[in-house]
Amino acid sequence: MGTDLDSVFAALADPTRRAILSMLLEDDMAVTDVAEPFEMSLTGISKHLNILAQAGLITQERRGRVKWCKLDPDALRDASIWMQGFGQFEAVNLDAFERFLAAEISAAGMEAEEP
Template sequence: MTDTLSAVFAALADPTRRRILAMLLEDDMAVTDVADPFEMSLAAVSKHLAILAAAGLISQEKRGRVKWCKLEPDALREASVWMVGFGLVEPVNLDAFERFLAEELGTGPAIQDQDRV
């Protein structure tokens, strides 16, 4: 469990990787589309994607000649359970996490929470 947690937290520690996760919240994306908004080489973006995949936060699938990336939100569950164990945070609400990422990274309008007053 600790090795998995270490990989997840290490992957989340980098702002580029958090931005990639925010992009993948919207939909699956081709690697080249993931790389477009970044001012770095495709090889550099691929290294970030490899770290996210090793942590289980994304999966990659080859469709024809194109490699696609997909968010794996369940990978955050173990980290969430670990944090909840300290009693300092509530269980992770993925809708709230999506809103947070959208607001922090400016990737689009935040999702409106119908339950919020």
């Protein structure tokens, strides 16, 4: 519904919006608080938030007079899955992934281990 790739990728194509997502990664925030670190009008930020919400990347819940913004990674996952279709060949098996894989394999070899 709000998860079509067009709007998701379009939403991600703006550095301000990506920065907002990064901020929301740490904690839910009110619109005004989101706007604070940016040199931009509150209206401008509000628009960006609407775009993110419409793309399904965040959800917004009004509580009293403050509107809380919360990251919603589902849409991101959809986009990520689409992208991984291209990575399968050779992108996937790079450095980080290979190390992760090696760790996983050796872990499977020694059976069970919980830090």
